[in-house]
Amino acid sequence: MTASEKALRSQRLNQITHEPHSKLDALVKAHAPFETRASFARFVVAQYLFQSELVELYNDAELTAIIADLPARCRAEAARADLADLDTEVPASVAGAVKNPSKARALGWLFVSEGSKLGAAFLIKRAVALELSETFGARHLAEPQGGRAEGWKSFVRTLDALPFTAEEEAEVEQGALEAFNRFTVLLEQAYATEAEPA
Template sequence: MTQVVTPPLPLSSYLKEQTTSTHESLDRRIMALAPFSSGERFACFLRMQLRLHYATAPLYQNPALQALLPGLAERSRLQAIILDCADFDITAEQQEADRSAGCAAQNASTIGAIGWLYTHEGSTLGAAFLLKHAREQLGLSETFGARHLVGHSDGRGLHWREFKQALDALNLSAAERDQAVAGARDAFAFVRASVEELMADNQPAAAS
């Protein structure tokens, strides 16, 4: 009898499959905390994003990861979020606290780091939606407060598809694929903890 072997999902699809429910819960939580309801609330959102950018900054600069994922260094948006934080008068002490928390969270292996990068790069898709809210509710723009949410000049979708193609071209074993998923989940968990710490204080009554 011929045994039918189902080919494994491409890595990008596997990462998505394994993190979809975590993403949905995070997305709902962030929106429940009303980040666009005032400048003060948006500043808390910016600090959460700053922590994530600092946590992943060393990965974008890592030569081993750059060799695996072409154009990686150019994808970093750390300078954009730092400028956004300056627009909202986030103090040097607060920025240092976020840098320190971000750096302390990062101890991923090269394969785990691929998962972290999947989570961070994927968030640029949802950023289209967040940018729309930031524009409409707070009057922010690509030159004030919302620089880090702006899509790539080649197009947000194309830029993301190129990243997914690079992920899917990696030749990982089953164990390594699971290591990448663990990295992606660690990144989501770090973001969730940062949301609770930075955004859940002083929340509006409707948030849950």
């Protein structure tokens, strides 16, 4: 057995998503979302689209039985309020959202959505320069109740403790990789769309 096979599931997911995460991080920065509110609004459009595609998963009964506070972790409403703060229309949905994934695949998607709250700690600090905050325009980047670190640790602890078949291990990895691909598509789409005048 190699070292990576012995690693915790979450560590394995970190490893396999390291490259897509670096690419996405670079792509976000290439769009300079903190230069202007108009650019930040495009970033929020991508975040809103991504979160709104995950609403069903965050409210799924089977998944909530595993992660009790799952519905409260969803940020679709916060992102929608940010759009309103930024005088930006709620975007139409984009074809290709995840549909009826298996439990393990869904958890891969949620791993990415929850993990993105870690990077959000850095992003919200930069949003302050645009006079945005966790109560205006950058609500979806706010620190979750109970703290970022604790929210992430409890999610990962639960994920790591689940007994998975080999097939489910493959599915959770698939879900995490798909989620990074999807965010990339939505980000490109958001910036390709003409910004609404503020």
